[in-house]
Amino acid sequence: MPEILGSDLNALLEATPDAMVCVDRRGLIAFANAQAEQLLGYARSELVGLSVDVIVPDAARAAHPMQVAAYLEAPRTRRIGSGARLNLAARRSDGSEFPAEISLAAFGNKDAVLVAAAIRDVTDRLAADAERERLLATAERERVDTKVRQAQRLESLGQLAGGVAHDFNNLLGVILSYASLVAADIAEAAEADHDTWDSPLRDVEQIRLAAERAARLTHQLLAFARREIVHPKLLNINDVVCDMKELLDRTLGEEVELKTTLPLDLRQVMADPGQIEQVLVNLVVNARDAMPQGGVVSIETNNVDVDTVVPGTDSELAPGQYVDLRVSDAGVGMTPEVLERAFEPFFTTKSKGSGLGLATVYGAVAQAGGTVRIFSVPDVGTTFSILLPVSVESPVEVEGPSAPLAGAVVETVLIVEDEDALREATRRLLVRHGYTVMTAPDGLAAISDAAVYEGAIDLLLTDVVMPQMLGVEVARQITDQRPGVRVLFMSGYAQPVLAAQGRLAAGVTLLEKPFSDTELLAKVREVIDRND
Numbered sequence: 078m079p080e081i082l083g084s085d086l087n088a089l090l091e092a093t094p095d096a097m098v099c100v101d102r103r104g105l106i107a108f109a110n111a112q113a114e115q116l117l118g119y120a121r122s123e124l125v126g127l128s129v130d131v132i133v134p135d136a137a138r139a140a141h142p143m144q145v146a147a148y149l150e151a152p153r154t155r156r157i158g159s160g161a162r163l164n165l166a167a168r169r170s171d172g173s174e175f176p177a178e179i180s181l182a183a184f185g186n187k188d189a190v191l192v193a194a195a196i197r198d199v200t201d202r203l204a205a206d207a208e209r210e211r212l213l214a215t216a217e218r219e220r221v222d223t224k225v226r227q228a229q230r231l232e233s234l235g236q237l238a239g240g241v242a243h244d245f246n247n248l249l250g251v252i253l254s255y256a257s258l259v260a261a262d263i264a265e266a267a268e269a270d271h272d273t274w275d276s277p278l279r280d281v282e283q284i285r286l287a288a289e290r291a292a293r294l295t296h297q298l299l300a301f302a303r304r305e306i307v308h309p310k311l312l313n314i315n316d317v318v319c320d321m322k323e324l325l326d327r328t329l330g331e332e333v334e335l336k337t338t339l340p341l342d343l344r345q346v347m348a349d350p351g352q353i354e355q356v357l358v359n360l361v362v363n364a365r366d367a368m369p370q371g372g373v374v375s376i377e378t379n380n381v382d383v384d385t386v387v388p389g390t391d392s393e394l395a396p397g398q399y400v401d402l403r404v405s406d407a408g409v410g411m412t413p414e415v416l417e418r419a420f421e422p423f424f425t426t427k428s429k430g431s432g433l434g435l436a437t438v439y440g441a442v443a444q445a446g447g448t449v450r451i452f453s454v455p456d457v458g459t460t461f462s463i464l465l466p467v468s469v470e471s472p473v474e475v476e477g478p479s480a481p482l483a484g485a486v487v488e489t490v491l492i493v494e495d496e497d498a499l500r501e502a503t504r505r506l507l508v509r510h511g512y513t514v515m516t517a518p519d520g521l522a523a524i525s526d527a528a529v530y531e532g533a534i535d536l537l538l539t540d541v542v543m544p545q546m547l548g549v550e551v552a553r554q555i556t557d558q559r560p561g562v563r564v565l566f567m568s569g570y571a572q573p574v575l576a577a578q579g580r581l582a583a584g585v586t587l588l589e590k591p592f593s594d595t596e597l598l599a600k601v602r603e604v605i606d607r608n609d
């Protein structure tokens with residue numbers, strides 16, 4: 078044992094759990110402890126006097142003398158190996174190698190220096206690290222797979238909801254149109270016999286109100302399915318919140334307080350203000366119901382810069398600038414099982430309600446190009462975070478429709494609608510208000526009738542989704558025949574005439590089904606009188 082190692086240090090090196098060897102300036106092993114014997118496979122008497130190169134793997138042996146010399150020029154305590162993210166190995170007496178972590182320390186002075194090397198086999202640690210990485214990768218893959226399955230399920234539900242809403246809107250259109258016709262006839266009869274017809278008139282009004290409530294439900298389905306027609310404009314979300322505050326306060330009632338945090342420098346987004354209002358109402362009602370004993374609902378907005386893709390979103394959120402709209406409560410919260418299904422239409426944990434509130438939120442936010450996330454802990458509360466992309470567009474001044482022409486209406490309207498009852502009801506409503514009306518059950522018949530009709534056709538009123546030929550193709554062929562014909566589309570499912578993010582394609586005017594007689598007449602007048 079070199080004198081430089083005192084008895085106390087010798088005892089310490091023997092007691093350490095790591096394999097210890099001490100190397101002199103010549104690179105010869107001057108000391109090895111019992112753990113070194115076990116790890117390296119040499120007897121201690123064999124190791125002492127050997128070059129330290131015997132424990133260096135063959136691949137690293139050529140460079141090792143230079144590394145030793147460099148270390149001895151400026152000896153210091155350091156650790157090399159896996160902890161320093163280096164691939165380091167040591168060699169046993171039988172030639173086998175193992176991954177190692179080696180800690181170095183120098184003792185003595187420049188003339189009589191010894192380098193103590195603590196050698197640790199990190200095979201188990203590396204295996205544990207690899208297993209941990211594997212488990213993390215598996216968990217991440219399962220998380221992503223769950224998100225993908227959830228998104229696919231919601232997309233399938235959206236397609237189903239959109240199809241149901243389209244067919245249901247046609248039926249509601251028939252109910253509303255005929256209710257208007259019947260109401261008008263009864264109103265005329267009631268002028269002469271009020272006692273007899275007053276009750277039937279009220280009954281018809283109830284039918285109309287029920288149909289309108291059903292129409293609102295279909296609009297919620299279309300919003301979830303991202304099939305609803307939107308009218309986006311440049312918005313400051315703070316303005317929408319401020320405009321809605323009085324209504325939201327009344328909605329919450331006296332037991333729940335509404336607090337808002339709205340920074341003055343909030344960026345603008347491109348969204349339909351009506352949809353943002355609907356999102357706020359749905360989330361505030363949800364928060365109120367989560368706090369039956371009362372509490373505080375917070376609405377907060379912030380500017381957010383996303384530098385990297387945000388994980389955990391329904392669709393990966395691209396880097397960019399966003400506005401974050403947050404609605405928070407301190408209510409009952411949601412379990413993981415409820416969270417997973419929160420956006421599904423008709424899924425609800427409430428005793429009352431349609432289960433369309435959060436589905437509508439999901440669809441409206443997605444249609445605006447954003448994403449919605451839920452942070453919820455049972456018995457702690459819930460926060461909905463809505464991220465909407467900042468818009469770089471400039472505001473555009475839009476002229477309103479021209480005023481209706483005075484005098485008698487003499488225009489001719491060609492109606493193309495495959496639903497017989499709705500086609501007839503629409504015809505009767507227009508005829509009652511002075512229009513000359515032609516009808517066709519499909520696109521081919523409409524094109525044929527327009528080709529042989531000798532008079533002027535002022536307006537083509539066509540359904541969008543029909544068998545054989547879509548409304549856009551009907552409009553193209555008829556306007557090719559008659560360049561002066563104005564076109565008004567009508568549909569409860571207008572995807573074929575929509576451009577990006579549910580916006581109407583350029584030059585398209587749409588009458589949304591189901592429509593009232595007032596909406597029909599106003600839209601017809603608007604399109605015929607438009608100056609373009």
